[in-house]
Every structure is written in C-alpha cells, then in structure tokens.
Amino acid sequence: MDAFVPEVAPPPLLECCDLTKRYGATVALDRFTVSLAAGRIVGLLGPNGSGKTTLLKMIAGVAHPTAGDIRVAGYEVGPESKALVSYLPERPYFSRSMRVREMIAFFADFYEDFDAALARDMLARLGVPEGAPCAALSKGTVEKVQLTLVMARHAALYLLDEPIGGVDPAARDYILQTVIRAYRPQSSIILSTHLVRDVEAFLDDFILLRYGQMLLHAPVAYVTQGKGTTLDAFFREEFRC
Numbered sequence: 001m002d003a004f005v006p007e008v009a010p011p012p013l014l015e016c017c018d019l020t021k022r023y024g025a026t027v028a029l030d031r032f033t034v035s036l037a038a039g040r041i042v043g044l045l046g047p048n049g050s051g052k053t054t055l056l057k058m059i060a061g062v063a064h065p066t067a068g069d070i071r072v073a074g075y076e077v078g079p080e081s082k083a084l085v086s087y088l089p090e091r092p093y094f095s096r097s098m099r100v101r102e103m104i105a106f107f108a109d110f111y112e113d114f115d116a117a118l119a120r121d122m123l124a125r126l127g128v129p130e131g132a133p134c135a136a137l138s139k140g141t142v143e144k145v146q147l148t149l150v151m152a153r154h155a156a157l158y159l160l161d162e163p164i165g166g167v168d169p170a171a172r173d174y175i176l177q178t179v180i181r182a183y184r185p186q187s188s189i190i191l192s193t194h195l196v197r198d199v200e201a202f203l204d205d206f207i208l209l210r211y212g213q214m215l216l217h218a219p220v221a222y223v224t225q226g227k228g229t230t231l232d233a234f235f236r237e238e239f240r241c
C-alpha cells in the first residue's frame with residue numbers, strides 16, 4: 001500500500017504580522033499585518049508619510065523592524081528571502097558615471113535570476129542607448145532603466161517604490177504595460193504610488209495606509225464594482241485634506 005502523503009499548502013508569498021517601525025518618537029509603521037498570495041499586483045497607497053517606503057524597505061531587508069515578523073515564501077528576511085525579492089528603491093541607486101551597459105553587467109553579476117537579454121530588449125523598446133552614461137540621461141529615463149533592471153529579474157516578489165513618478169504621462173502607460181509584460185503569474189508586485197489614476201487599471205488589489213496603519217486591503221473591484229467609483233476618486237475622498 002502506498003504511504004499517505006498529506007498535501008501541504010505552500011506558505012503565502014508574503015506575510016507580515018504586527019510589523020512596527022519606530023524612528024525615535026515617530027511610529028512609521030504600526031502593527032501592520034497582511035498575507036499576500038502569488039499572482040497579485042497590489043497598489044500600496046497612502047498620503048505622504050503614511051509608511052509606504054518604510055514597509056517596502058523592511059520587506060526588502062534594508063531597514064529593520066522595531067517589532068513584528070516578515071516572511072517571504074516562508075523565509076524570514078535574510079539571504080533566502082532577498083534572493084526572491086526584486087526591489088526598486090525610491091531614490092536612484094547607481095553612480096551617475098556608470099553607463100547603461102555597466103548597469104546591466106552589474107545586475108548580471110549580482111543576481112543569478114537576472115535576464116540580461118530581456119533587459120536589453122526592454123531598454124531597446126524604450127529607446128534607451130546602452131552606451132549612455134547615467135549622467136547624460138534625464139531623470140525619467142534613469143527611472144525607466146532602473147525599473148527595467150528590477151523587472152528583468154525572475155523574482156517571486158517585486159517591490160516597486162514610486163516607479164513612474166518622474167516618467168512623463170505619455171510614457172507611463174507604456175512603462176506599466178512593460179511592467180505587466182515582464183510579470184509572471186507565479187510572482188506578485190507591490191507598487192507604491194501617488195499616481196492612482198494611472199495605475200488603477202493595472203492593479204488587482206490595493207492597500208491603504210494612514211499614519212502607518214492599514215486602513216484597508218481589498219480587491220480594486222471592491223471600489224469599482226462595490227461602490228461604483230474609481231480607486232482614484234475613492235482615494236481622494238478618503239484622504240481629503
């Protein structure tokens with residue numbers, strides 16, 4: 001008789017439990033708890049200072065929680081989790097003297113899951129010359145390059161902090177399409193942005209933060225179908241000054 005092997009469900013792609021970050025007297029994130037499955041594109045929304053960047057930094061492992069727990073595919077934050085996470089920080093992270101092709105080489109050296117051919121293809125579609133030094137590129141073009149490199153990794157979880165803030169409106173849709181195209185069904189994306197109107201058509205779910213606390217984590221359809229309004233209008237109403 002065959003031995004009975006019970007099926008064990010895989011752990012969620014991301015779990016945060018009572019995650020808290022204090023900077024002195026400032027509570028940047030306050031007992032944040034979430035469970036995220038694979039295959040979701042999640043908008044991380046909230047007013048200035050609500051804790052979006054702080055949350056993404058802690059999941060990426062570049063800031064340490066004051067309290068609480070983070071697991072990525074069951075791993076605590078460490079080398080195993082970092083290998084699964086592709087993180088686009090809020091600020092540019094390359095030296096301005098580096099050329100685009102050097103940035104590609106840097107990623108190829110650093111990340112085993114980096115697909116250099118995919119990155120080159122995406123950059124060519126965006127019209128970014130590989131020989132250009134970063135210093136010669138506009139702010140929006142640097143953002144395009146960095147987003148492309150981050151998305152050309154075969155990661156499980158992509159953390160994108162304000163990925164299109166400096167990109168002109170005409171190029172935003174194209175960039176978002178590029179993001180979606182690179183996205184794989186077994187991966188999830190958490191995308192922090194103030195450009196709610198631009199991104200809402202691309203999102204499955206959203207998380208609303210205020211004063212470091214989670215107000216809501218719901219499918220976009222909760223707003224569009226349940227309340228008959230857009231996510232942008234819902235956000236503006238919720239956070240009216």
Ligand SMILES: Nc1ncnc2c1ncn2[C@@H]1O[C@H](COP(=O)(O)OP(=O)(O)OP(=O)(O)O)[C@@H](O)[C@H]1O
Nearest residue numbers: 023026027028046047048049050051052053054055
């Ligand atoms: N290194 C730091 N030292 C002190 N306070 C910090 C630090 N980083 C963030 N904070 C504070 O933590 C809170 C959350 O900041 P965070 O940058 O995470 O917000 P955010 O939602 O990303 O804001 P924005 O939309 O303006 O980018 C703010 O009150 C901020 O001033």
